[in-house]
Amino acid sequence: MVGMRILTFTMIAIVLAANVRAQNTVSFPTDDGGVIFANVYGAGAKGLVLAHGGAIHNKESWTLQARELTAEGFHVLAIDFRGYGKSRGPGDSNPMDAPLHLDILAAVRYLREHGATDISIIGGSMGAGAAGDASIASKTGEISCVVMLGGAPNGSAEKLTSASLYIIARDDTSGDGPRLPWIREQYERSPQPKKLFILDGSAHAQALFETKESKRVLHEVTQFLSANCTGTKPAH
Numbered sequence: 001m002v003g004m005r006i007l008t009f010t011m012i013a014i015v016l017a018a019n020v021r022a023q024n025t026v027s028f029p030t031d032d033g034g035v036i037f038a039n040v041y042g043a044g045a046k047g048l049v050l051a052h053g054g055a056i057h058n059k060e061s062w063t064l065q066a067r068e069l070t071a072e073g074f075h076v077l078a079i080d081f082r083g084y085g086k087s088r089g090p091g092d093s094n095p096m097d098a099p100l101h102l103d104i105l106a107a108v109r110y111l112r113e114h115g116a117t118d119i120s121i122i123g124g125s126m127g128a129g130a131a132g133d134a135s136i137a138s139k140t141g142e143i144s145c146v147v148m149l150g151g152a153p154n155g156s157a158e159k160l161t162s163a164s165l166y167i168i169a170r171d172d173t174s175g176d177g178p179r180l181p182w183i184r185e186q187y188e189r190s191p192q193p194k195k196l197f198i199l200d201g202s203a204h205a206q207a208l209f210e211t212k213e214s215k216r217v218l219h220e221v222t223q224f225l226s227a228n229c230t231g232t233k234p235a236h
Helices: 002-021 059-071 101-113 126-137 180-189 205-210 214-228
Strands: 024-029 035-041 046-051 075-079 118-124 145-149 163-169 194-199
Touching: 024 101, 035 059, 035 101, 046 059, 046 101, 046 126, 059 075, 059 205, 059 214, 075 101, 101 118, 101 126, 118 126, 126 145, 145 205, 145 214, 163 180, 163 214, 180 194, 194 214, 205 214
Parallel strands: 046 075, 046 118, 118 145, 145 163, 163 194
Antiparallel strands: 024 035, 035 075
16 A cells, blocks of 8 residues: 555656656747747746847746746746747848837736736846836836846836836946946836845846856746735736
Protein backbone atom coordinates (compact mmCIF):
# COMPACT_ATOMS: atom_id res chain seq x y z
CA MET A 1 0.00 0.00 0.00
CA VAL A 2 2.82 2.42 0.91
CA GLY A 3 4.50 1.69 -2.41
CA MET A 4 1.27 2.37 -4.31
CA ARG A 5 0.77 5.68 -2.47
CA ILE A 6 4.30 6.78 -3.29
CA LEU A 7 3.76 5.84 -6.94
CA THR A 8 0.44 7.73 -7.01
CA PHE A 9 1.97 10.88 -5.48
CA THR A 10 4.89 10.65 -7.91
CA MET A 11 2.54 10.42 -10.91
CA ILE A 12 0.52 13.42 -9.64
CA ALA A 13 3.73 15.44 -9.24
CA ILE A 14 4.80 14.53 -12.77
CA VAL A 15 1.43 15.59 -14.20
CA LEU A 16 1.47 18.90 -12.30
CA ALA A 17 5.02 19.62 -13.41
CA ALA A 18 4.08 18.87 -17.00
CA ASN A 19 1.14 21.28 -16.78
CA VAL A 20 3.43 24.05 -15.53
CA ARG A 21 5.83 23.46 -18.43
CA ALA A 22 3.14 23.09 -21.07
CA GLN A 23 2.47 25.94 -23.47
CA ASN A 24 0.35 26.60 -26.51
CA THR A 25 0.98 29.11 -29.26
CA VAL A 26 -2.02 31.25 -30.15
CA SER A 27 -2.73 34.29 -32.32
CA PHE A 28 -5.21 37.14 -32.10
CA PRO A 29 -5.97 40.41 -33.94
CA THR A 30 -5.11 43.98 -32.98
CA ASP A 31 -7.43 46.95 -33.42
CA ASP A 32 -5.36 48.29 -36.32
CA GLY A 33 -5.41 45.11 -38.41
CA GLY A 34 -2.33 43.36 -37.06
CA VAL A 35 -1.94 39.77 -35.88
CA ILE A 36 -0.03 38.88 -32.73
CA PHE A 37 1.38 35.47 -31.87
CA ALA A 38 1.93 34.46 -28.25
CA ASN A 39 2.76 31.55 -25.99
CA VAL A 40 0.17 30.69 -23.33
CA TYR A 41 1.14 29.13 -19.99
CA GLY A 42 -1.38 28.01 -17.42
CA ALA A 43 -4.97 29.19 -17.02
CA GLY A 44 -7.19 30.97 -14.57
CA ALA A 45 -8.36 34.39 -13.41
CA LYS A 46 -4.99 36.03 -12.74
CA GLY A 47 -3.84 37.08 -16.20
CA LEU A 48 -0.33 38.32 -16.94
CA VAL A 49 1.04 39.61 -20.26
CA LEU A 50 4.82 39.43 -20.78
CA ALA A 51 6.10 42.06 -23.22
CA HIS A 52 9.68 41.62 -24.44
CA GLY A 53 12.38 44.17 -25.20
CA GLY A 54 14.01 44.87 -28.55
CA ALA A 55 17.04 43.38 -30.31
CA ILE A 56 17.35 39.65 -29.58
CA HIS A 57 14.31 39.33 -27.33
CA ASN A 58 11.00 37.71 -28.21
CA LYS A 59 8.24 35.67 -26.58
CA GLU A 60 10.63 32.77 -25.97
CA SER A 61 13.00 34.97 -23.95
CA TRP A 62 10.45 34.89 -21.12
CA THR A 63 10.22 31.09 -20.96
CA LEU A 64 11.85 30.59 -17.55
CA GLN A 65 9.99 33.48 -15.91
CA ALA A 66 6.72 32.39 -17.53
CA ARG A 67 7.02 28.94 -16.00
CA GLU A 68 7.90 30.36 -12.58
CA LEU A 69 4.95 32.76 -12.71
CA THR A 70 2.61 29.99 -13.84
CA ALA A 71 3.70 28.01 -10.79
CA GLU A 72 2.63 31.05 -8.72
CA GLY A 73 -0.88 30.74 -10.16
CA PHE A 74 -0.75 33.20 -13.06
CA HIS A 75 -2.34 32.71 -16.48
CA VAL A 76 0.61 33.90 -18.56
CA LEU A 77 0.64 35.18 -22.15
CA ALA A 78 4.12 35.93 -23.59
CA ILE A 79 3.73 37.88 -26.82
CA ASP A 80 5.82 38.57 -29.90
CA PHE A 81 5.43 42.22 -30.81
CA ARG A 82 4.66 43.08 -34.45
CA GLY A 83 7.87 42.73 -36.44
CA TYR A 84 9.03 39.76 -34.31
CA GLY A 85 8.43 36.11 -35.15
CA LYS A 86 5.19 35.75 -37.10
CA SER A 87 3.54 38.82 -35.56
CA ARG A 88 2.72 41.59 -37.96
CA GLY A 89 0.92 44.90 -38.23
CA PRO A 90 1.33 48.53 -39.28
CA GLY A 91 4.84 49.78 -38.57
CA ASP A 92 6.32 46.30 -38.14
CA SER A 93 9.38 47.17 -40.25
CA ASN A 94 10.46 49.52 -37.44
CA PRO A 95 8.86 48.23 -34.22
CA MET A 96 10.43 50.88 -32.00
CA ASP A 97 8.22 53.47 -33.70
CA ALA A 98 5.15 51.23 -34.10
CA PRO A 99 2.00 51.39 -31.91
CA LEU A 100 3.09 48.46 -29.76
CA HIS A 101 0.61 49.33 -27.02
CA LEU A 102 -2.10 48.01 -29.36
CA ASP A 103 -0.38 44.60 -29.31
CA ILE A 104 -0.57 44.59 -25.52
CA LEU A 105 -4.20 45.72 -25.44
CA ALA A 106 -5.01 42.88 -27.86
CA ALA A 107 -3.26 40.46 -25.48
CA VAL A 108 -5.26 41.83 -22.55
CA ARG A 109 -8.45 41.29 -24.53
CA TYR A 110 -7.41 37.71 -25.38
CA LEU A 111 -6.78 36.86 -21.73
CA ARG A 112 -10.09 38.35 -20.65
CA GLU A 113 -11.90 36.33 -23.32
CA HIS A 114 -10.20 33.21 -21.98
CA GLY A 115 -11.09 33.47 -18.31
CA ALA A 116 -8.82 36.12 -16.80
CA THR A 117 -10.60 38.74 -14.69
CA ASP A 118 -7.54 40.49 -13.28
CA ILE A 119 -4.81 41.31 -15.79
CA SER A 120 -1.36 42.86 -15.37
CA ILE A 121 1.62 43.49 -17.64
CA ILE A 122 5.35 42.94 -17.23
CA GLY A 123 7.42 44.72 -19.86
CA GLY A 124 11.15 44.90 -20.45
CA SER A 125 12.76 47.98 -22.06
CA MET A 126 10.80 48.51 -25.30
CA GLY A 127 8.08 46.35 -23.79
CA ALA A 128 8.10 48.48 -20.63
CA GLY A 129 7.32 51.58 -22.66
CA ALA A 130 4.56 49.75 -24.51
CA ALA A 131 3.15 48.43 -21.23
CA GLY A 132 2.98 51.92 -19.78
CA ASP A 133 1.38 53.28 -22.95
CA ALA A 134 -1.18 50.46 -22.91
CA SER A 135 -2.14 51.43 -19.35
CA ILE A 136 -2.51 55.07 -20.40
CA ALA A 137 -4.78 54.05 -23.30
CA SER A 138 -6.83 51.56 -21.27
CA LYS A 139 -10.02 51.99 -19.28
CA THR A 140 -9.78 52.24 -15.50
CA GLY A 141 -9.56 48.70 -14.10
CA GLU A 142 -8.78 47.09 -17.43
CA ILE A 143 -5.09 46.64 -16.52
CA SER A 144 -4.49 46.25 -12.79
CA CYS A 145 -0.71 46.64 -12.66
CA VAL A 146 2.20 47.43 -14.95
CA VAL A 147 5.71 46.29 -14.10
CA MET A 148 8.36 48.11 -16.12
CA LEU A 149 11.89 46.69 -16.22
CA GLY A 150 14.48 49.23 -17.34
CA GLY A 151 11.85 51.44 -18.93
CA ALA A 152 8.89 53.76 -18.46
CA PRO A 153 5.85 54.96 -20.40
CA ASN A 154 6.60 56.86 -23.58
CA GLY A 155 3.52 58.94 -22.85
CA SER A 156 2.61 61.05 -19.82
CA ALA A 157 3.05 58.88 -16.73
CA GLU A 158 0.49 60.87 -14.76
CA LYS A 159 -2.14 59.35 -17.07
CA LEU A 160 -1.41 55.76 -16.02
CA THR A 161 -4.60 53.92 -15.06
CA SER A 162 -2.76 51.07 -13.31
CA ALA A 163 -0.59 50.55 -10.26
CA SER A 164 3.03 50.78 -11.41
CA LEU A 165 6.26 49.11 -10.40
CA TYR A 166 9.49 50.44 -11.91
CA ILE A 167 12.58 48.21 -11.61
CA ILE A 168 16.00 49.37 -12.79
CA ALA A 169 19.69 48.76 -12.11
CA ARG A 170 21.39 51.90 -10.82
CA ASP A 171 24.06 51.96 -13.55
CA ASP A 172 21.82 50.90 -16.45
CA THR A 173 22.79 53.11 -19.41
CA SER A 174 21.89 53.57 -23.06
CA GLY A 175 23.58 55.44 -25.90
CA ASP A 176 22.01 58.61 -24.48
CA GLY A 177 23.42 58.06 -20.99
CA PRO A 178 22.02 56.77 -17.68
CA ARG A 179 18.41 55.60 -17.79
CA LEU A 180 17.64 56.15 -14.10
CA PRO A 181 17.06 59.96 -14.15
CA TRP A 182 14.34 59.76 -16.80
CA ILE A 183 12.73 56.70 -15.21
CA ARG A 184 12.74 58.46 -11.84
CA GLU A 185 11.02 61.47 -13.44
CA GLN A 186 8.31 59.25 -14.90
CA TYR A 187 7.95 57.47 -11.56
CA GLU A 188 7.44 60.78 -9.76
CA ARG A 189 4.63 61.68 -12.20
CA SER A 190 2.89 58.32 -11.79
CA PRO A 191 -0.24 58.12 -9.63
CA GLN A 192 -0.38 55.92 -6.55
CA PRO A 193 -0.03 53.05 -5.91
CA LYS A 194 3.51 52.90 -7.27
CA LYS A 195 7.01 51.76 -6.37
CA LEU A 196 10.51 52.38 -7.67
CA PHE A 197 12.92 49.50 -6.98
CA ILE A 198 16.59 50.21 -7.71
CA LEU A 199 19.21 47.46 -7.72
CA ASP A 200 22.99 47.67 -7.83
CA GLY A 201 24.66 46.86 -11.14
CA SER A 202 24.13 47.74 -14.78
CA ALA A 203 21.97 44.90 -16.18
CA HIS A 204 19.22 46.18 -18.45
CA ALA A 205 15.59 45.07 -18.27
CA GLN A 206 15.21 41.29 -18.86
CA ALA A 207 18.96 40.86 -18.34
CA LEU A 208 18.24 41.35 -14.64
CA PHE A 209 16.99 37.76 -14.68
CA GLU A 210 20.46 36.66 -15.75
CA THR A 211 22.12 38.11 -12.62
CA LYS A 212 22.34 37.02 -8.99
CA GLU A 213 19.42 39.39 -8.33
CA SER A 214 17.02 37.29 -10.41
CA LYS A 215 15.08 35.76 -7.52
CA ARG A 216 14.92 39.12 -5.76
CA VAL A 217 13.47 40.77 -8.86
CA LEU A 218 10.86 38.04 -9.30
CA HIS A 219 9.96 38.31 -5.61
CA GLU A 220 9.46 42.08 -5.93
CA VAL A 221 7.24 41.53 -8.94
CA THR A 222 5.02 38.88 -7.35
CA GLN A 223 4.75 40.82 -4.08
CA PHE A 224 3.70 43.99 -5.90
CA LEU A 225 1.15 42.15 -8.01
CA SER A 226 -0.25 40.42 -4.93
CA ALA A 227 -0.58 43.69 -3.01
CA ASN A 228 -1.99 45.89 -5.79
CA CYS A 229 -3.95 43.77 -8.26
CA THR A 230 -7.44 43.65 -6.81
CA GLY A 231 -9.42 42.00 -9.56
CA THR A 232 -11.39 45.13 -10.38
CA LYS A 233 -13.31 44.66 -13.61
CA PRO A 234 -13.01 47.32 -16.32
CA ALA A 235 -15.45 50.21 -16.28
CA HIS A 236 -17.89 50.43 -19.19
